[in-house]
Amino acid sequence: MSVRARIEATLRDRFSPERLIVIDESSHHAGHQPDITGTGETHMRVRIVAGAFEGMTRLARHRAVTEALRPELDAGLHALAIEPAAPGEPTRW
Known part of the structure; x- marks a missing residue:
């Protein structure tokens, strides 16, 4: 299972989101460090809308x-x- 798929599964289980998008942005970061080639799943963006976040501060959500x-x-x-x-x-x- 890919890192992206594991992230999606974990977030669905934990937060039951009504909307979830996980974006692999690894290719945009190639060369930022010697071991970051842009070919692995090293940089992810999570966009999530979930009722579990109601009443929470932005910091608490993060x-x-x-x-x-x-x-x-x-x-x-x-x-x-x-x-x-x-x-x-x-x-x-």
């Missing part, structure tokens, strides 16, 4: 997603961009 994905980060995911929202909140995507 922390919740980061903690849910801690195993991926510990296993080598280099960067994680998070765009969380509660239902009904405006998004740029």
Whole structure:
């Protein structure tokens, strides 16, 4: 299973989102560090809308997603961009 697929599965299980998009942006970061070639799944963007985020601050939402994905980060995911929202909140995507 790919890193992207594992992230999607984890976030669906944890937050039951009404909308979820996981984008692999690794190719945009090739050469930023010697071991980042752009060919692996090293940089991900998560766009998620979930009722679980209602009443949470932006920081708390980021922390919740980061903690849910801690195993991926510990296993080598280099960067994680998070765009969380509660239902009904405006998004740029």
